[in-house]
Amino acid sequence: MATAFLSAQRSKDPRTQVGACIVNEENKIVGIGYNGMPVGCHDDEMPWGRDSDNILETKQLYVCHAELNAVLNKNSADVKNCTIYVALFPCNECAKVVIQSGIKEVVYYSDKYKDKPEFVASKKMLDMAGVKYRQHIPKQKQILIDFTAIDAMTGTNVKEVLKADQTSF
Ligand SMILES: Nc1ccn([C@H]2C[C@H](O)[C@@H](COP(=O)(O)O)O2)c(=O)n1
């Protein structure tokens, strides 16, 4: 799930950044994606708003969802029997992609749109198709990425830090 969230950071959506990470039956990553405009449709020339009288001026008609991108970006022949970790529960269109691609389980973090028809329809299809879904409850709320750690740590103090960690938990 952390990999899905890291991928989401690349999204230009100012309101909801979604990331998805697909793993196979051995828990190996086979595809990653985030919500973004189609290739060749430049992020800064496309609309990112959602509320406009002119639907052509909203993102909904254009943006590729994280789940679709993760499946399309797969580095394996297919994603049959895989699990998709996704920051937001799949919408109806993504549920179709999940089902048709053979993914067997959805692990999601947020279900903030659960009352919207797209998400009710999604659950209906996932249930009928026998795709399992469950909410991910993270052990910790945040993960810090410290780029400086690789240079700061020597072999000796890595061992010391690990030892200290083991004694404090
Ligand atoms: N399962 C989902 C659901 C939504 N998205 C994308 C589509 C939009 O870029 C954004 C939602 O925007 P909002 O309605 O919150 O303004 O999230 C997705 O990638 N996967």
Ligand SMILES: [Zn+2]
């Ligand atoms: Zn979707």
